Amino acid sequence: MNIKKGVVGKVYHCPIKGEFEFISNGLITIDQQGKICDVLHPSDPNYSKTLNFLKEKDSLQELTEQQFLLPGMVDLHIHAPQWPQAGKGLDLPLNEWLDHYTFPLEHKFSDLSFAEQYYPHLVKTYLANGTTTATYFATIDTSSSLYLAETCIKYGQRALVGKVSMDDKEMCPNYYVEESAEHSIQEAERFITSFSQLANNNNLVEPIITPRFIPTCSLEALKGLGDLAKKYQCAVQTHASESDWARDFSQEKYNKTDIEIYNEAGLLGERTILAHSIFLTDSDIDTIKQKGSGIAHCPRSNIYFANAALPLREYLDQDIQLGLGSDIAGGPFPSLFMACSDAVLHSRARECGTNASLPAEIRGQKNSRVSLLEAYWMATTGGGQLLKLPVGQFKKGYCFDALVIDDEDSNLLICPDLDSPQDILEKIITHTTRNNIRQVWVDGNQVK
Numbered sequence: 001m002n003i004k005k006g007v008v009g010k011v012y013h014c015p016i017k018g019e020f021e022f023i024s025n026g027l028i029t030i031d032q033q034g035k036i037c038d039v040l041h042p043s044d045p046n047y048s049k050t051l052n053f054l055k056e057k058d059s060l061q062e063l064t065e066q067q068f069l070l071p072g073m074v075d076l077h078i079h080a081p082q083w084p085q086a087g088k089g090l091d092l093p094l095n096e097w098l099d100h101y102t103f104p105l106e107h108k109f110s111d112l113s114f115a116e117q118y119y120p121h122l123v124k125t126y127l128a129n130g131t132t133t134a135t136y137f138a139t140i141d142t143s144s145s146l147y148l149a150e151t152c153i154k155y156g157q158r159a160l161v162g163k164v165s166m167d168d169k170e171m172c173p174n175y176y177v178e179e180s181a182e183h184s185i186q187e188a189e190r191f192i193t194s195f196s197q198l199a200n201n202n203n204l205v206e207p208i209i210t211p212r213f214i215p216t217c218s219l220e221a222l223k224g225l226g227d228l229a230k231k232y233q234c235a236v237q238t239h240a241s242e243s244d245w246a247r248d249f250s251q252e253k254y255n256k257t258d259i260e261i262y263n264e265a266g267l268l269g270e271r272t273i274l275a276h277s278i279f280l281t282d283s284d285i286d287t288i289k290q291k292g293s294g295i296a297h298c299p300r301s302n303i304y305f306a307n308a309a310l311p312l313r314e315y316l317d318q319d320i321q322l323g324l325g326s327d328i329a330g331g332p333f334p335s336l337f338m339a340c341s342d343a344v345l346h347s348r349a350r351e352c353g354t355n356a357s358l359p360a361e362i363r364g365q366k367n368s369r370v371s372l373l374e375a376y377w378m379a380t381t382g383g384g385q386l387l388k389l390p391v392g393q394f395k396k397g398y399c400f401d402a403l404v405i406d407d408e409d410s411n412l413l414i415c416p417d418l419d420s421p422q423d424i425l426e427k428i429i430t431h432t433t434r435n436n437i438r439q440v441w442v443d444g445n446q447v448k
Contacts, residue, residue, distance in 0.1 A: 002031050002032065002037065003029045003030070003031060003037050003050070003053070003054065003059075004030055004031055004032050004059065004444070005029075005030050005054065005059040005060070005061070005444075006027055006028060006029045006030065006050070006051075006054040006059065006060050006061070007027075007028050007030075007060075007061045007063065007069060007402070008025060008026065008027045008028075008051065008060060008061070008062050008063065009025070009026065009062065009063025009064075009067055009068070009069055010022070010023070010024055010025070010026070010063065010067070010068045010069065011023040011026030011028065011039075011068075011069045011070075011394060012068060012069070012070050012421075012424075012425050012428070013070065013071050013380065013381075013393045013394050014373055014376050014377040014380060014381055014393070015381055015393045015394075015395065016377075016381075017316070017374060017377045017381075017382070018371060018373050018374045018377065019373065019377075020373055020376075020421075020422065020425055022421040022425070023039070023041055024042075025042050026039060026040065026041065026069070026394075027039075027040040027047060027050060027051055028040075028069070028394055028400070028402075029050060029054070030400045030444045031444075033443075033444070034399060034400050034441075034442075034443035034444025034445060035390075035397060035398065035399060035400065035443075035444070036394060036395060036396055036397065036398050036399070036400050037396065038050075038396055039394050039395065039396065063404065064406075066406055066407050066408055066414070067404055067405065067406050067407075067438070068404070068405045068406075068424075068428060069394075069402055069403070069404060069405075070130075070380075070402065070403045070405055070428070071380045071381075071391070071392050071393055071394060071401060071402060071403070072130065072131070072132025072133065072158075072380075072391065072392075072401030072402055072403060072440065072441070072442065073130045073131045073132060073133070073336040073337070073379050073380060073383075073403075074131075074132070074133040074323060074324075074336075074379065074380060074382075074383025074384050074387065074389075074391060074392050075126065075131045075133070075134050075135060075324070075325055075326050075336055075339075075379075075383070076135050076237075076273050076275070076294075076296035076323040076324065076325045076383050076386065076387075077135060077137075077237070077273065077275045077296040077298050077325025077326070077327050078126070078134055078135060078136050078137065078325065078326060078327070078328050078334075079102075079136075079137045079327070079328055079329060079330075080119060080122055080136040080137060080138050080148055080161075080328075081105060081106045081108075081109045081115075081118075081137075081138060081139050082101075082102060082105065082106070082328050082329035082330075083118055083121070083122040083125075083328055083329065083334075084105060084118055085101045085102065085105055085329045086328050086329040086332045086333075086334075087329070087332040088101055088329070089101050090304050090332065093305075094243060094245075094305040095245075097305070099173070101329075102329075103172075103173045103175075103176045104175075104176075106139045106140075106164075106176060107139075107173075107175055107176040109138070109139045109141055109144045110139070110141040110144065111144075112143055112144055112147060114144075115144040115147050115148070116147070119144075119147060119148050119151045120151055120154075120155070122151075122328075122334075123148075123151050123152055123154075123155050123157055123159075124155055125334050126157065126334050127155060127156070127157050127440055127442075127447055127448055128434050128437065128440070128448055129334050129335045129336075129337075129434050129437065130335070130336065130337065130403050130432070130437050130440065131157070131326075131334070131336060132157065132158055132391070132401040132402075132403075132440060132441075132442045133157075133158040133159070133383065133384070133387070133389065133391050133392075133401065134152070134157055134158070134159045134160075135159070135160045135162075135208065135237060135273060135296075135325075135387070136148060136152075136159060136160065136161045136162060137162055137164055137210055137212075137237065138161060138162060138163055138164060138210075139163070139164055140163065140164050140165070140166060140176065140177075140178055140187075141163075142163055142187050142190055142191050142194075145161060145162070145163040145164075145191060146163075146191065146194055146198070148161050149161040149195065149198060149205050149207075150198060150199075152204070152205045153198060153199075153200055153201050153204060153205050155447060156204070156442050156443075156445055156447035157204075157205075157442060157447070158204050158205070158389075158391065158399075158401065158442055158443070159204070159205045159206075160205075160206055160207070160208040160235055160237070160387070161205060161206075161207060161208065162207065162208040162209065162210025162237055163187065163188060163191040163207075163210060164210050164211075164212050165178065165184045165185075165187075165188055165209075165210060165211045165212065165217060165221060165225055166178060166184070166211070166212045166216035166217055167179075167180060167181050167183070167184040167216075167217060167218050167221045168215065168216050168217060168218050168221075171215045171216050172216050177216075181218045181220035181221040181224060182220075182224075184217075184221045184224070184225075185221060185224035185225065185227075185228065188209060188224075188225055188228055189228055191207055192207045192209075192228065192232050192234060195207050202443075204442070204443065206234075206235070207232075207234055208234060208235040208236065208237050208273075209225050209228055209229050209234050209235070209236045209237070209267070210236075210237050210238065211225055211236075211238045211267070212238065212239065213238055213239035213240070213242070213246060213258075214246070214249065214250050214254075214258050214261055215246065215249050219254075219261070219265070222261065222262070222265035222267060223264075223265045223266065225265070225267060226265040226266025226267045227266060229266065229267060229269065230266060234271075235269075235271035235272070235273070235387065236267050236268075236269065236271065236272040236273070237272070237273040237275065237296075238262065238267070238272075238273075238274065238275065239274075239275045239276055240258040240259060240262070240274040240275065240276060240277045240280075240295075241257065241258045241259070241276065241277055241278055241279040241280055241284075242275070242276035242277075242278060242302075242305070242306055243276075243278075243279075243305065243306050243307045243308075244279070244307050244308075245307075246258070246279075247279040257280075257281055257283075257284050258284075259274075259280065259281075259283075259284035259287050259288065260283075260284070260287070262274075263287055263291065268287065268288070268291040268293045269291060269292065269293065270291070270292035270293070270388060271386070271387060271388055272291070272293035272294070273293075273294060273295075273296050273323075273386065273387075274288065274293060274294065274295050274296065275295075275296045275298060275325060275327070276295075276296070276297075276298060276301075276302060276306060276310070277295045277310070278302065278306050278308050278309070278310050278311075279308070285315075285318065285320065288320060289318070289319075289320060292321070293321070294320065294321030294322060294323065294386035295315065295320060295321070295322050295323075296323055296324065296325040296327075297310055297312060297322060297323070297324055297325065297343060297378065298324070298325040298326070298327035298330065298331055298339075299324075299331075299339060299342035299343045299345070299346040300326075300327070300330075300331035300332070300333065300338070300339065300342045301327040301330030301331040302346065303342075303346065304330060304331070305330055309346055309347075309349065309350040310346070311350075311365075311368070312343065312346070312347055312368075312370050313347060313350075313367065313368040313369065313370055314368075316370065316374060321382070321385060321386045322378050322382050322386070323378050323379070323382045323383030323386050323387075324336055324339045324340065324343060324375070324378045324379045324382075324383065325339070326338075326339050335433070335434070336379040337379075337429055337430075337432045337433075339375075339379060340372060340375040340376050340378075340379050340429050340430075341372070341375075341429070341430050343370060343375040343378070344369075344370055344371070344372050344375055346370075347368055347369050347370035348369060350364060350365050350368045351364045351365060351366065351367070351368045351369045352364045353365070372426050372429055372430070373422075373425075373426075375429075376425075376429050380392040380393060381393045399442075399443050399444075400441055400443065400444040401441060401442050401443065402439075402440075402441045403437050403439070403440055403441075404437070404438045404439035404440075405428055405432055405436050405437060405438070406436055406438045407436065409435075410431070410433065410435055410436050411431045411433065412427060412428065412431040412432060412436055413427070413431075414427065
């Protein structure tokens with residue numbers, strides 16, 4: 001057998017949108033490379049033989065009755081340098097929040113010693129909260145952005161790290177902007193090629209091309225970044241149609257939508273993450289589906305800053321690729337479990353409406369409710385599918401990225417006589433905090 005170790009216990013995951021699988025005594029075997037050899041049910045012919053083999057080798061972890069095994073979470077949208085500001089100024093309009101907190105803070109990360117104070121805490125915090133795959137915006141500084149990648153490698157987090165590109169001097173602060181479109185493209189390429197020199201990476205961390213959004217990037221820079229995406233086969237992340245202001249900016253300056261501009265620049269592909277994407281046209285949606293791109297839904301930050309609610313129900317029904325993002329610091333919580341609950345709350349507010357002066361029958365958007373299982377699917381399987389990574393579910397050949405959830409001494413109350421398997425999973429999703437997450441694995445390595 002090519003089996004290195006195994007875990008047996010109560011297993012949950014959501015390989016299919018809106019559904020879940022529960023295995024009461026599931027046995028997951030892991031090979032030398034940290035990949036899943038098999039997911040065995042007690043009824044499988046090889047179950048007992050494999051279980052005994054692992055026990056004899058002293059390579060079996062047996063979960064307790066109060067523990068559960070879940071897949072690691074896939075967070076599609078995190079602003080790494082904004083971690084020190086998480087929770088500040090959330091009552092402000094977006095432009096004031098960015099000018100007062102965000103841009104001055106991100107500029108400080110040009111000092112590597114400053115980055116060294118905060119990036120390790122960020123990465124360890126996200127791992128502790130169950131994010132095994134993280135997609136990070138860093139800053140415009142190449143050196144500290146590479147340090148973030150090194151930090152992810154050091155602590156064992158799977159990650160896509162992006163050096164932010166922003167060169168439009170009319171729209172960026174004069175202290176936080178790249179010299180020119182040419183310089184922006186050159187630095188993006190230098191960042192990408194530097195990954196081959198990162199020690200001990202083992203393909204755990206990769207670069208991702210990261211134009212901040214249309215207002216801060218010239219068309220020349222966007223086109224150059226699109227060329228780099230094709231040249232190096234890199235994933236892409238950016239913001240799209242996040243607010244009325246962002247949507248109107250593109251229309252007024254270019255007479256085009258964000259999606260049309262990104263498409264013309266060559267930035268839409270099968271691993272393109274479009275954060276927010278609230279104000280999309282029917283044509284935009286068709287283009288996203290045609291290109292195989294996807295959307296990172298960030299429900300908490302949308303409530304604070306986006307001016308409107310994402311039509312998530314419609315996007316799910318149209319089979320657009322979807323995942324969740326915590327969006328530190330627009331969303332202040334480094335937890336995708338929280339984001340799952342937020343996504344449901346977001347959809348319920350949209351369904352019910354918010355204007356109490358209107359009659360109930362016209363107050364909300366009918367049939368826009370999203371289930372907790374759908375939200376959890378987005379946080380695991382959906383995110384993995386968007387990134388084209390074998391993560392987010394327990395499946396032969398997939399990476400063993402996993403969490404052990406324990407209900408001891410916490411808000412998580414499991415009632416065996418009252419709770420069905422679905423009830424238990426929904427309770428785990430809604431009540432899990434950092435304290436419940438007792439172990440975290442990435443690629444078969446225990447990192448918490």
